[in-house]
Every structure is written in structure tokens, then in C-alpha cells.
Amino acid sequence: MLQIKDYKKQFANHLIVGIPSLLLPHNIYWLKGENGSGKTTLIKSIAGLIPFEGSIKVNGVDIHQNRKDYRCIVNYAEAEPLYPGFLTGNDLLSFYAKTKGATDTQVQNIMAATGIEKYAGSKIGTYSSGMAKKLSLSLGFLGNPKLILLDEPLITLDLESVAILQKLMEEYYSQGVSFLITSHQEIHFPTLSPSRLMVKDKTISII
Amino acid sequence: MIGILNKVITGRFYKVNAGFFLLLIMLFFGIIPGKQAIDLQYALMQAITGSYAFLGVAMLVWLAYNVKCISFFLKEIQMPENGFLVNLQALDNQKQFFLLLECQAGLYMPSLVYGVFTAMVGFKNHFYPQAVLVLIFQIIMVLLGTYIYANSINSTYKKPFITLPSFNLFSKKSYPFYLLHYSLQNKKGSFIGIKFFSLLLLQAMVAANADKLSKEAICVLIMFLISAHSLLPMSYVSFMEYELSFLRNLPIPTLKRFSVYVLTYSLIFLPELLFLLWNAQQVLPLQIILSLYALAITQMCLYTSLQYLKKMKSERYTFIVFGLFFLNLLLLASTNLWVLAIIEAIASTLLYTFLYNQFELPGEKKE
Numbered sequence: 001m002l003q004i005k006d007y008k009k010q011f012a013n014h015l016i017v018g019i020p021s022l023l024l025p026h027n028i029y030w031l032k033g034e035n036g037s038g039k040t041t042l043i044k045s046i047a048g049l050i051p052f053e054g055s056i057k058v059n060g061v062d063i064h065q066n067r068k069d070y071r072c073i074v075n076y077a078e079a080e081p082l083y084p085g086f087l088t089g090n091d092l093l094s095f096y097a098k099t100k101g102a103t104d105t106q107v108q109n110i111m112a113a114t115g116i117e118k119y120a121g122s123k124i125g126t127y128s129s130g131m132a133k134k135l136s137l138s139l140g141f142l143g144n145p146k147l148i149l150l151d152e153p154l155i156t157l158d159l160e161s162v163a164i165l166q167k168l169m170e171e172y173y174s175q176g177v178s179f180l181i182t183s184h185q186e187i188h189f190p191t192l193s194p195s196r197l198m199v200k201d202k203t204i205s206i207i
Numbered sequence: 208m209i210g211i212l213n214k215v216i217t218g219r220f221y222k223v224n225a226g227f228f229l230l231l232i233m234l235f236f237g238i239i240p241g242k243q244a245i246d247l248q249y250a251l252m253q254a255i256t257g258s259y260a261f262l263g264v265a266m267l268v269w270l271a272y273n274v275k276c277i278s279f280f281l282k283e284i285q286m287p288e289n290g291f292l293v294n295l296q297a298l299d300n301q302k303q304f305f306l307l308l309e310c311q312a313g314l315y316m317p318s319l320v321y322g323v324f325t326a327m328v329g330f331k332n333h334f335y336p337q338a339v340l341v342l343i344f345q346i347i348m349v350l351l352g353t354y355i356y357a358n359s360i361n362s363t364y365k366k367p368f369i370t371l372p373s374f375n376l377f378s379k380k381s382y383p384f385y386l387l388h389y390s391l392q393n394k395k396g397s398f399i400g401i402k403f404f405s406l407l408l409l410q411a412m413v414a415a416n417a418d419k420l421s422k423e424a425i426c427v428l429i430m431f432l433i434s435a436h437s438l439l440p441m442s443y444v445s446f447m448e449y450e451l452s453f454l455r456n457l458p459i460p461t462l463k464r465f466s467v468y469v470l471t472y473s474l475i476f477l478p479e480l481l482f483l484l485w486n487a488q489q490v491l492p493l494q495i496i497l498s499l500y501a502l503a504i505t506q507m508c509l510y511t512s513l514q515y516l517k518k519m520k521s522e523r524y525t526f527i528v529f530g531l532f533f534l535n536l537l538l539l540a541s542t543n544l545w546v547l548a549i550i551e552a553i554a555s556t557l558l559y560t561f562l563y564n565q566f567e568l569p570g571e572k573k574e
Binding site: 050091098 | 208210211214215287288289290291293294295296297298299300361363365366367
């Protein structure tokens with residue numbers, strides 16, 4: 001599913017993370033590491049949001065060679081989502097649905113599952129951080145992803161929303177979607193056991 | 208899908224630049240009444256299509272406006288809250304191109320409309336080659352913008368073609384130099400651009416025309432250059448209040464906070480001061496050069512203090528910058544430059560002292 005080769009990310013000639021080779025089959029992965037270890041940098045590289053050296057492929061698709069397909073199969077929800085305050089949740093749901101190829105039914109289902117339908121018509125500027133986070137997570141599930149990257153998905157979520165997220169993840173996982181999650185909080189899945197990865201000493205290892 | 212781009216990019220562009228467009232409309236149609244204004248525009252379009260020299264000037268103006276549109280788009284898509292636009296990468300090249308073409312046409316519309324009317328006037332007056340050139344130029348401008356937007360949207364994962372080096376003036380970054388470091392680290396492209404443009408204009412008008420130079424011409428040019436620097440106070444206050452908001456919790460006297468701006472502007476205008484001392488001493492006495500330097504610093508301080516006014520948005524600020532520019536031009540003829548600089552210094556210090564503690568962060572970042 002995820003194949004990384006000769007990956008290197010540097011800031012001002014300072015190596016943040018380097019991964020000579022990594023192959024991860026379909027699963028849910030929990031990426032762990034200390035603050036500043038490079039988890040978010042790695043996840044943003046996989047999401048194609050920052051430049052990097054080397055190659056990252058998801059289901060054999062490399063963003064450098066096939067931007068459109070890669071963007072359609074890799075979804076990303078950031079740790080602290082930020083959107084223009086004058087847009088509504090519906091504006092963004094519609095935009096994501098059109099770019100990612102999601103159907104109206106899928107949008108409605110996700111809205112109902114996450115409970116954002118109650119406020120999706122309001123301007124994002126009026127949302128609390130938890131509401132914005134739920135919107136961001138809902139957007140992360142739209143379309144036909146093969147890999148969903150969730151950066152700190154549990155922060156600012158209440159217990160009920162955490163349970164909904166876990167249920168959604170299990171449902172998507174059973175449909176062949178893999179997950180790569182960074183989280184400082186423990187994640188418990190009743191039926192699944194995520195594999196753990198550790199970012200340490202500027203590289204990644206499977207625990 | 209264009210709807211969201213219109214909200215995030217095009218709509219905001221016209222909102223942010225409302226002052227600029229209002230000024231243009233006033234210049235074009237407000238000064239001369241009724242039909243005469245239309246006749247003037249018609250004559251201008253005739254002149255553009257009737258002479259290659261005029262056409263060249265018009266093309267430069269259209270290009271400058273396009274640069275403004277492109278810079279706005281690039282700045283907007285790099286803002287964290289607009290990060291979601293990266294999903295445009297999920298569209299195929301053709302769909303993405305037409306979407307961005309529509310967005311660029313919306314931004315470039317005023318020039319495009321003027322260009323098309325100019326070409327029509329050219330055809331009517333049988334200036335066919337010039338009219339065709341105008342149309343081709345407009346098409347190139349629209350396509351150029353679209354290409355740059357697409358390239359920028361799709362480049363999140365690509366290594367930048369050019370990386371400007373970091374300028375580390377001092378290994379230890381002390382508080383009085385924070386703003387200077389900010390310019391040289393975070394805003395180095397625009398900062399170097401402003402300084403380059405400023406010195407280029409001085410070189411073109413002062414050094415290259417030394418024999419025809421007058422005191423008034425240099426003063427007007429300096430006033431223009433001060434206005435060209437007016438974006439700096441906006442980004443500095445934004446930087447201080449958003450990224451260095453913790454400074455408000457530190458026991459730093461208000462005047463010391465203000466002195467950081469004074470010091471920064473003194474250093475920023477040093478190249479211009481040195482340039483004038485080196486090249487314009489025959490035309491301008493030393494005390495005039497020094498008073499222009501003082502005026503530049505105090506005017507920038509005044510711009511800074513004005514940022515702390517309630518509901519200070521970009522369009523209102525643009526109005527004030529233009530207003531102060533014209534007011535200073537009027538005062539230049541009758542008032543001593545030192546007096547003007549002292550008035551602005553007192554006004555800016557009082558305003559800052561009064562407004563600083565009353566300032567509340569607006570919801571959205573101003574930049």
C-alpha cells in the first residue's frame with residue numbers, strides 16, 4: 001500500500017527524517033514519536049504538502065508522476081485545521097466532494113455520522129475548535145481514498161466523537177482503506193489492532 | 208467549483224483593493240465630468256493604438272496590474288487557512304486549467320475590458336497591427352497568470368526552483384532587531400524587491416538625470432518611495448501582534464516597543480540616505496537630505512501607529528496612504544520638511560501610546 005524509498009526531508013540543511021526503505025501493507029498504523037521527532041513532517045510529505053527527496057508511492061502511484069490520481073487516493077486531515085472564517089462547512093464539503101469525486105450520498109452519510117450537519121450551513125468563523133476538527137475529519141473521509149492520514153485526530157474531540165471516528169475508521173478499513181495516524185493519546189479499536197511505528201533518531205521503525 | 212475560488216480569491220481581491228479601484232475610477236471618471244471623461248478615455252485608447260511608444264507604456268501598466276493579480280493569488284494560496292485549495296490537485300490538468308483561467312479572468316477583468324475596448328477603438332481607426340497586438344497581449348497576460356497559478360497549486364511537493372539564502376545578520380537575535388530579522392528571513396522576497404525598486408528609481412531619476420534635477424522632483428520621488436514602503440508597517444504590526452503576541456505579557460515600556468519600529472525604519476531607509484548623500488549633494492543641501500530621511504522614518508512610524516486604529520483594514524489603510532501622500536505633496540510646497548517630520552513624529556508617538564493598550568486582535572490575520 002505505502003512504499004517509501006530513499007526519503008529524506010531537510011530544513012536548512014538539517015535532516016529531520018530520513019527513510020531508506022519502508023513498505024507498509026494495508027492496515028491501520030499508529031505513528032508515534034516525541035514532540036519534534038518529525039511525525040507531522042513525514043505525514044505532510046506523504047500527503048504531498050511539502051517537498052521532499054526520494055519517492056513515496058501509495059498503491060503504486062507516485063505524486064511526482066501522477067499528481068491527480070495520488071491526490072484522489074490520499075486524504076489528509078490536519079491536527080489543527082484552519083479554514084477561511086467566511087466560508088461555511090457546506091462550501092468546503094461541496095468543494096472536497098467535487099475535487100475528490102464523492103457522491104452526494106457519501107457526503108450526507110458522513111455528515112450524519114459525524115454530526116456536522118447541524119452546523120454545516122454556518123460560517124466556519126463561528127465554529128469552536130472541536131466543530132472545526134470534526135469538519136476537517138469529515139472532509140478527510142470524502143471520495144475514494146486508499147490511504148487516510150490523520151494528524152492528531154483525537155485532540156479537541158469529545159468522547160462521543162472519538163467513538164464515532166473509531167467506528168468510521170473501522171468501516172473504511174473493512175472497505176480496503178488504510179490509515180496512518182499520529183496521536184499522543186491511546187487509540188483503542190474493539191476489533192482492530194493498529195501496527196505501531198516509531199519516529200526516532202531521524203528515522204522510522206516498526207515497533 | 209469556481210464559486211469557492213470567487214469567495215476565497217477573486218471576491219477578496221476586490222474587497223482588499225476597493226480603495227485602489229475607487230481611486231482609479233475617480234482618476235478616470237471623477238475628475239472630468241460626464242461625456243468629457245468618456246471622450247478622454249477614447250482619446251487615450253486612440254493614442255495607445257496610434258503610437259507604438261504609447262502602446263508600450265500601456266502594456267507596462269497592464270503587466271504591472273497582472274503582477275498585482277498574480278502576487279495576490281500566490282499570497283492567498285500560501286495562507287494556512289487556504290491550505291484546503293491543495294485539493295485542486297485532484298482535478299485533471301484540463302479541468303484545473305479552465306477553472307484557474309476563469310479565476311484569472313476575474314482578477315484581470317478591469318485590464319482585460321480596457322484592453323478589449325482599446326483594441327476595438329484601434330480597429331475602428333484602422334490601426335490594425337496595434338489592435339491585434341493589444342488583443343494578443345491581453346491573451347498572453349491571462350494565460351500567463353493561469354499558468355503561474357496552476358504551477359503554484361501543483362508545486363506543494365516539488366522542490367522550489369530557486370531558494371533565496373537566509374540572511375543571518377547576527378547569531379543572537381535581540382528584541383530591537385526582531386523586525387529587521389523578520390524582513391530578512393520571512394519576507395525576504397518582498398523586502399528585497401521593495402529596496403531594489405526604490406534604489407532603481409533613485410538611480411534612474413537622480414543619478415542618471417543629475418543635470419536636470421530639482422529639489423522638488425527629488426522630494427516628490429522620496430514621498431513616492433515612502434508610500435511604496437507602506438506595506439511594511441502593515442506586516443510588521445501583524446507580525447508583532449500575532450506571532451509575537453507573548454511580548455504583550457512582558458514588562459516592556461510602550462515607548463520602548465515603539466522605538467523598535469523607529470530603529471527598524473531608520474535602518475531600512477539607510478540605503479536611500481547613503482544614495483542621496485553620495486549622488487545628490489550638488490542639488491540638495493545636507494540638511495534637506497537629512498530632513499527627507501527623518502520624514503521617511505516618521506511617516507513610516509505614523510503608518511505603524513495607524514495600524515492600531517479600530518477596524519483598520521487594508522482598503523482603509525490604502526486610502527490613508529494615498530491621502531497622506533497627497534497631503535504631504537501639498538505641504539511640501541509651503542512647509543519646512545523638518546516641521547513636517549516633527550509633527551508626524553509627535554502624532555505617531557501619541558497615537559501609538561494611546562492606541563497600543565486598547566488594541567484587540569481581530570479574528571482574521573490582516574496580511
